[in-house]
Amino acid sequence: MELLELEANDIRVVGIHGRDGIGKTTLAKIIYDKICLRFDACSFLAEIEQTTQQPGGVRYLQTKLIFDILKKEYEVASAFKGVRYLKEIFRKIKVLIVLDDVERESLLKDFVGAKLDWFGPGSRIIVTSKEGRVFQDFVARGLAHIYNVILMDVNVAFNILWQHAIGIGKSDKLRPYVKIEKSDELRPYVKIVIKIVKAAKGLPLFLKVFGSFLHGKGLEDWVKFKNLIQQFQEDPQKILRIFYDALDQQQKQMYLDIACFPPDVDYGIASCMWHHYVDPRGAIGVLRDRCLITMEKEKIGMHSMLRCLARKIIREGFHDPGTGVGLYLPAIAEDTNEGKKGTDHLNTEEAGFDIPPNTTFLSLGDANIGGHFADALMNVRWLHWQGCPRDAINIHLEKNENLVILDLSWSKVTESWEGWKRIKMERLTVLNLTGCVDLLVTPSFSCCPNLELLILERCSRLVHLDPSINDLTLLVTLNLKSCSELSMLPVEMAGMNALKELLIDGTAIRELPESIGKLVRLQILSATNCFSLARIPGSVCGLEALSELAMDDGKILELPESLGNLHQLSRLSLRDCRGLRKLPESIRKLGYSLKELDISGTGISRLLNSTISLYNLRVLKMDSCFLREFPDYIEDLISLEEIHASWCRSLQGVIPPSVSRLHCLKELRLRGTRISSITQEIWYMHRLETLDLLHCDLLQELPTLCPPGLSNLYVNPDLKQKMLELSENSSWWHLLQ
Secondary structure (H helix, E strand, O other): OOOOOOOOOOOEEEEEEOOOOOOHHHHHHHHHHHHHHHOOEEEEEOOHHHHHOOOOHHHHHHHHHHHHHHOOOOOOOOHHHHHHHHHHHHOOOOEEEEEOOOOOHHHHHHHHOOOOOOOOOOOEEEEEEOOHHHHHHHHHOOOEEEEEOOOOOHHHHHHHHHHHHHOOOOOOOOOOHHHHOOOOOOHHHHHHHHHHHHHHOOOHHHHHHHHHHHOOOOHHHHHHHHHHHHHHOOOHHHHHHHHHHOOOHHHHHHHHHHHHOOOOEEHHHHHHHHOOOOOHHHHHHHHHHOOOOEEEOOEEEOOHHHHHHHHHHHHHHHHOOOOOOOOOEOOOOEEOOOOOEOOOOOEHHHHOEEOOOOEOEEEOOOOEOOHHHOHHHOOOOEEEOOOOOOOOOOOOEOOOOOOOEEEOOOOOOOOOOOHHHHEOOOOOOEEEOOOOOOOOEOOOOOOOOOOOEEEOOOOOOOOEOOHHHHHOOOOOEEEOOOOOOOOOOOOOOOOOOOOOEEEOOOOOOOEOOHHHHHOOOOOEEEOOOOOOOOEOOHHHHHOOOOOEEEOOOOOOOOOOHHHHHOOOOOEEEOOOOOOOOOOOHHHHHHOOOOOEEEOOOOOOOOOOHHHHHOOOOOEEEOOOOOOOOOOHHHHHOOOOOEEEOOOOOOOEEEEOHHHHHOOOOOEEEOOOOEEEEEOHHHHHOOOOOEEEOOOOOOOOOOOOOOOOOOOEEEOOHHHHHHHHHHOOOOOOHHHHO
């Protein structure tokens, strides 16, 4: 925090430097969460080194960066154009950017420029890297500061390992080991843990994996593990191999699979690889509980050290089929001479590549496949061919009965691509065509009748969906996000009666067809940034399974009066629908279901009395509205956990005492309003964790007592200084320093 010096108005990089597994990314996430509200816009780009090894990786990350900061899609045609665009739009914006796992100086300059002149004053860029040379040029010019992550304190390391080994939940108070050691029952375990902590050398990754492995095991197993760890403590790969060997065959196969997958792959896609397994979700749970993978919002991730171990095991399997993974090689195509990934512009037949016959996951990058590989591809279940050439005519997958996932994203395929005829897709479950900008019309889907997930995201020139899409009776998800030229959906959609997710965000669609009301299983309808969408048909209100409806940035002037018939609706987002002036009275019928309501940026100036019935509402967002006051009945919304009313410039006066009766409230955000006083009863809000009063210029003082659970307070610097000068005994003192 000292190196960031947030009060300074310069632009600077702060590098977090340290060895693998020491906690650089974790530290970056904690700092990011702590300070993100102080910036105009923020972006966290994870696993940059791994992502940029994929075709179009830099372009993808630059596009994500633009979206995070501008909240709208912009397709970066090339890295050079991305740089130019970033420089033009970001100069006036105070941004916080985290670039995680940058191992090349050139990559750092791809995202922040050589002179740090792309961003507005006060911007901060946090970069994690195990390579110190990444920062050298910036440090030499006084543009960067380095934080070297040191090994963890032995007491803290003990507590982390103990927490994972004994299984204490995050909400439980962790006893320091000096107290634990006094217990006769636990003393033998404590002595072992002390030795294991020493062998872990203060690396959080090891501490978590070690502790998770020991969880539920007896003293004898603890002793055996300690002896093994001490034997291999100078070789991290051998230590990690212990945890791999302890998995059953199915868990091993899934672990090796995940190591080959792209970073942060969606579980919904990955799980299609494992449909033939008995309990894939259970196996994923084991890998997660043992800290061999991470799972956040259904995205599967893996630490680089664990990924390296897996790929080493796979390489051993290529050259020694007699090893434990010889029967199953979820592998990347290897060069038999050099052992390098086949991801360059090449023809595999000419380059002497070998694809083992048991390969089930194959990543080819821009490579072309020679004809003599037909038999070797018989077991491929996931073909990851990002950057597939337009003239890829040598492919022979007509006999493959196993292909379930075909990923051709960011490639040059068109509706007339020869590959559609050369790939057997009868069992295909996932078709990913993300970023296929040459695709004007979708191919016929008659060749893949069992499709469950169709991704056409960012096909920016797509104008027409083939009518055969309505024959996909098993389709669960249709993703058309950022197909910016697509102006209409098929008139008839009833055939897709298994559809649960319809994502049309960022399209040019003007209206939804009436037949959408026949999608009886539809749960999520997301149409954010559809700037031409002006009306929601009444048939939508017949979707009894609908749980999420998002229409942000639409031209909608009113909602159907029958909206209250959506008895399963839990999230309704209407952010920046500026022409919307009121909610329908029938919203009261959603009292049992609605948990999140976002009317930020709409023309709504007051909440109707009908919203008093929303007693299950957890999150209420009203940012940048014309709201003049909180409704008198606010206390009746007893389940509220978050109130967002920032930049409501008409909101003024005193926050009423009734707010203090919201005993579940955790966040109260009033940034940029004209409130002048906070009720003294705020002290009774024992669960309140975040209070945002920044830019509340009329607020001259805080209540006498601080809510006991408050951990995040945002106020103007002058008010902070005034409160600090009043008394060191103030209950706000610890938050104001």
